[in-house]
Amino acid sequence: MCRTTVANPMMNEPWQRLPALSLKQLQYFVTLAQLRHFTDTASRLAISQPALSSALRQIETVLGVSWSTVPLRRSL
Helix, strand or coil: CCCCCCCCHHHHCHHHHCCCCCHHHHHHHHHHHHHCCHHHHHHHHCCCHHHHHHHHHHHHHHHCCCHHHCCCCCCC
8 A cells, every 4th residue: 555645835834944942042042143242141131151152052053053153243
């Protein structure tokens, strides 16, 4: 007997191909993007800088990017 697989049309939605991030990780990411400075971000989020760095390493792993390649400060 031959099984027919029907593709799920909903799997073609772009949001379904995004990596899963927690709300806390999204908050850290957005705050860092807004403030563009690790120390200010940690202060705003009321966490230590090492805790922020650890969380951002997890985000790097999920997204497959490195913060070292993302410009956080504007050049003068």
